[in-house]
Amino acid sequence: MTTVEDPRVGRSRALILDAARKVFLAEGFHDATLERVAAEAGLAKRTIYNLYIDKTTLFRETVLSAIAIAASFTQTLTSEFRAEKNAPLNLSDVAVRLAEATLLGPAIALRRLVIMESVRFPDLVDRYRAGAPEAVMTALSDAFARMTEDGHLRPCDPQVAAEHFAFLIMGADLDRGTFTGERALAARVRERALLGANAFLRAYAPDVRDGA
Incomplete structure (x- = not known):
């Protein structure tokens, strides 16, 4: 039987995780304190201890919650790629959605936080890479392989094409x-x-001579 969490507890978790992300990013794991997180969240420190055992647990949950958000977007994007298997992707739309999700959402703060504490928490680095950037690249690569087979892109290495696409649409700002x-x-x-996206399409457009 699934236990339904009290909405008040859910709100407290959301406030704590949001505050913890800000505090850990600003101060790092070592210097951050649960007192500082509590003050940022506007909650009593005891509330944090009631939900999280210690600072290490809170840090892990903070990163994992952000990874879950990134992974959810990736899964949605991947499902859409597969659903459109009989038609070319609207790459301009994909480019905007991917760039906005990455650059305007929590992804950059998450990257900075994971990199900052990569020595202390190497497993979180692996989980972030697998759940977000590498999953996106795999989805793009699979889609480009299909588009190449269907003649919508010129013959190419789909993994390299995915890397080119990602950097062209957001690499410098990322x-x-x-x-x-x-x-x-x-x-x-x-x-x-x-x-x-326009530059990518020009570079990877099929050669009209191939169909002559």
Whole structure:
């Protein structure tokens, strides 16, 4: 029998995890304190202890919750790729959605947090990579392989094509955000994603001579 969590507990968890992400990112695991998290969340420290055993547990849950958000988007995107197996993807739409989810959502903060504590929590690095960026690249690669077989893209290595696509639509802003925490403006993210998708399509357009 599944136990339904009290909505008040759920709200407290959400406040704590959001506050913990901010505090851990700003101060690192070593210097962050549960007192600081409690103050950021506007809750009593005892509330945190009631839900999480210690700082290590809270850190893990903070990262895992963010990974779950990223993985959920990836699963949705992958399902859509597979559902459109008989038609070419609208790459401009895919580019905008992927860039916005990555650059305007919690992904950059999560990357910075995981990298910051990668020595202490190497397993979280592996889980993040598998659940988010590598899953996206695999989904793109599979889609490009299908589009190549159907003649919508020129013959190519689909994995390399996926890497080109990802960097063209958001690579520079993702690097900048990872190193500095700077968040690109929404209008810029959309514009660069569309320009990147257009550049990709020009580079990978099928050669009309192949069909002559």
